[in-house]
Amino acid sequence: MKIIIAEFAAAAFVLFARAITAVRAIWPEHGLPSRPCVYFANHSSHGDFVLVWAVLPPRLRKLARPVAGAEYWLKSKISTFIGRDVFNAVLIEREREKRTQDPIALMTSAIDDGSSLILFPEGTRNLTDARLLPFKSGLFHLVSARPDVELVPVWINNLNRVMPKGEIVPIPLICTVTFGDAMRIMVNEDKDAFLERMQSALLALAPKPLGTGE
Amino acid sequence: MNTASSDLLTLVLGIFGVLIFASTIGYVLQQRFSANGPNAAVENLNARIKAWWVMVILIGIAFIAGRVGVLILFAFCSFAALREFITLINTRRADHWALASAFFIVLPIQYYLLWTKQYGIFAIFIPVYAFLLMPIISVLRGDTERFLLRIAEVQWALMICVFCVSHVPALLTLSIPGYEGRNVLLIAFLVIVVQLSDVLQYVWGKLFGRTKIAPNLSPSKTVEGFVGGVISATLIGASLSWITPFTPFQAGVLAFIITLMGFFGGLVMSAIKRDRGVKDWGNLIEGHGGLIDRLDSVVFSAPIFFHIVRYWWSLS
Known part of the structure; x- marks a missing residue:
């Protein structure tokens, strides 16, 4: 019963997201990896992973699990149901001092089980005017533990305008989700160089700001 | 069958004839120029013809459904057009409620007024009421950056995508003797x-x-x-x-x-x-x-x- 409701809710979320944003995916030249991988995206809204999830082809969507903050999703019964059962999120504890489980271990075990991850390496929603916040080191620790896993940058455009922080009514605006070509960590690449490379690969997918002419 | 629906039927058959003709030409062109690898112009032409089929069928269904069908079709067109327009304009967070009301209040009211055939208010609702009330909603947040530009763009979006588009189904409200x-x-x-x-x-x-x-x-x-x-x-x-x-x-x-x-x-x-x-x-x-x-x-x-x-x- 719970599974049926969860499936139904997931379909409703996707339908709602599509009706509001008419979301369109822009695929990379060489296609998406067919094996489980890590999608890493910019983060500006709670709806971010729903959009990524909505545009993935059904076969890949089934494998994909968003990585999200446990503090936020385990707050109430409904949000727990949405986080755990509908989106099958990998819930990690963000506050270091209160942690009972190692986030990297949770993520690697999900990968080992054959899941893909949808990850937001900025660590929190970007509410500033900067296009991207500096990445947290989680992504690096994850690929250090599983250096074979492929990394796919994903730029989510416009969703921050659909539902800015603190608003409850979404404004219908067209959103795009741009996927880049898959990458891997290079041999002996250090943390700063790796994170820098990932950040610029993600930023390279961002469309030009509007009104800058041709 | 009355004359309106028999004329409509003749018209629809004529349009289908034109589309079948267009699809045939598209197919011949594709065989000639696009057989060994795609020719961008021909591919685009065929995509356009296919889209025409879909659009004609959608409008046809709306016509068969009558006034409700036509109003719903054009309300949806307004919604999708407004979404495209607002996506491209300068908006700031202070405009959030103004924009939300453009989509979820102004647009439905405009089509509701058509449904109830209240021409007087239909004709001035967006040029007068929305024109004055939307900037008030925006100004309450106190953000003055590019203010004139923002309110002008939202008003333009509403005029083009809701007001003007709604004048197509508004043709249904006219009463012409003998027609x-x-x-x-x-x-x-x-x-x-x-x-x-x-x-x-x-x-x-x-x-x-x-x-x-x-x-x-x-x-x-x-x-x-x-x-x-x-x-x-x-x-x-x-x-x-x-x-x-x-x-x-x-x-x-x-x-x-x-x-x-x-x-x-x-x-x-x-x-x-x-x-x-x-x-x-x-x-x-x-x-x-x-x-x-x-x-x-x-x-x-x-x-x-x-x-x-x-x-x-x-x-x-």
Whole structure:
């Protein structure tokens, strides 16, 4: 019963997201990896992973699990149901001092089980005017533990305008989700160089700001 | 079967005939030029023809469903067009409630007023009430950055995407003596003339186009395409007088006005696209771009057509 409701809710979320944003995916030249991988995206809204999830082809969507903050999703019964059962999120504890489980271990075990991850390496929603916040080191620790896993940058455009922080009514605006070509960590690449490379690969997918002419 | 539905049936069969003809040409071109690897122009042409099938069938279903169907179809067009328009304009967080009310209050009210046939308030609701109330909603947040620009753009979006588009189904509210129950054919007349004019301008331009008419705005539009398209669409309009309350001459004059407005509407909407640095308004319709790309000429001709017919022919 719970599974049926969860499936139904997931379909409703996707339908709602599509009706509001008419979301369109822009695929990379060489296609998406067919094996489980890590999608890493910019983060500006709670709806971010729903959009990524909505545009993935059904076969890949089934494998994909968003990585999200446990503090936020385990707050109430409904949000727990949405986080755990509908989106099958990998819930990690963000506050270091209160942690009972190692986030990297949770993520690697999900990968080992054959899941893909949808990850937001900025660590929190970007509410500033900067296009991207500096990445947290989680992504690096994850690929250090599983250096074979492929990394796919994903730029989510416009969703921050659909539902800015603190608003409850979404404004219908067209959103795009741009996927880049898959990458891997290079041999002996250090943390700063790796994170820098990932950040610029993600930023390279961002469309030009509007009104800058041709 | 009454005359309205038998005329509509004749019209639909005629349109299907044209589309079958177009699809055949598209298929032959594809066999000749696109057999060994895709030819971009032919692929685009075929995508456009396919989209035409879908659009004609959607409008046909709306016509069969009657007034409700037509209102829902155009309300949806307004929604999708407004979404494309607002995506491209400068908005700030302070505009959130103004924008939300544009979509979820102003748009439904405009179509509700059409449903209840309250012409007086329908005609001024957006130019007066929305015009004054939207900036008030925005100003309450106290953000003055680019304020005039923001409120002007939202008002423009509403005028184009909701006010102007709603004048197409508004044709159903006119009461023309001797034309009772046939108003849906006025919509067909307007849409067919405008869209055929666009298509014919494209075809004449492709065949004989030499001189660019507005190189800064729309590099594909040519003088030859414009003249050929307007003349042929005017003649087609005149020959469609049997579905209208007009004489062939009157139908030709109205078709001429419609095609001119449509042409200049296309230029205005192109200029906005240039200003925002985009090629198309969106990606809703395969091969055509966004909905506004298809609707731009209708938007500019519908209110003028509506008011001319209302002034000279309608009792209400």
